[in-house]
Amino acid sequence: MRVPFILKTSAVLVLGVLPRLATAEPESLTEGDRIALDEQLLKIQQQSQDRVGGLYRRAIQDYRNAIQSDDATMNLYLKCYEKVRYTDEKRKTQDFREWKRRNKDRLNSASMRMALRHQLSWLLLSIEAAQRDGEISEMGQRAMTHLDQIFKNAERLQEHRNVLSQNALSSVFAQAYDLNIKVKDWPTSALDIGGIYKQVIMPPLRSRDRVGLLRSAWIRRIQHEGLVHEKWGKREGTSxxxxxxxxxxxxxxxxxxxxxxxxxxxxxDCFKVGDEKAAAVNMLNHLQKYLYHKNAPDWIKDFQELINPEKLEGDEVAEK
Structure with a gap:
């Protein structure tokens, strides 16, 4: 069995210090020991970075080639699936061919290929976000376009929406390349509408000079949330x-x-960013329109706190 390179290097390091550890009396590290250990750790770190960098470069290139078409995406998916589910698990190639035969219709489905392509596209965006080390403020428009493309073909993708809802970072595409991607405040699913808007699209728009764009983003989010239920909900009645x-x-x-x-x-949100007058008028109209909504009492309280923050603070002081 092939031993990973990190294990090999670590073995040499451990064997090098083993005689010291086997002595009868416990010893502290000398300055020379610390220098030697630092040198070995630097070598291991460089080897690890080179390996990870190579994996990322190869994965990105293969992913970019695959998303050029639905068929290319399916070809890569089958290679990744065979590696992860059969080769790595020491299962027979014949078993993989049998699996393909049983799932022929599903794998040949144009909608399945399209869904996998969207999943792979989101994985690519996730890799870029990881490389940016959390600086994702410029990726909002691309994330929004990603959702637009999904709902442009909502009817075709309905049968395979579960693929879109999967964690792209743990998909067979990622597993096959041993990618271990962790991105703070980044949605892992290609269909996490709330997360995509809250974590990627809206944060950079929360400034007074961009409040118009923030409102537009909210409208788009509401449209996308509605399309999930409109296009993929079960219909009843045929009148x-x-x-x-x-x-x-x-x-x-x-x-x-x-x-x-x-x-x-x-x-x-728009009120807090600075568009107070327009938002206040809209909230008042909203309360009148949805007077019997279950959240109306909470909305009224929120509205009072927003327009009279000084009064609220005074009431709190008085209570104390």
Missing amino acids: IGKKDAMLPPEYEKFLAENRPALLWQMEV
């Missing part, structure tokens, strides 16, 4: 000419409950 009868129940619930809640969050 011809009655549009409402054709709406999925999940979408109707979204329109009645979730959408008003998101609209309120949008106005609160």
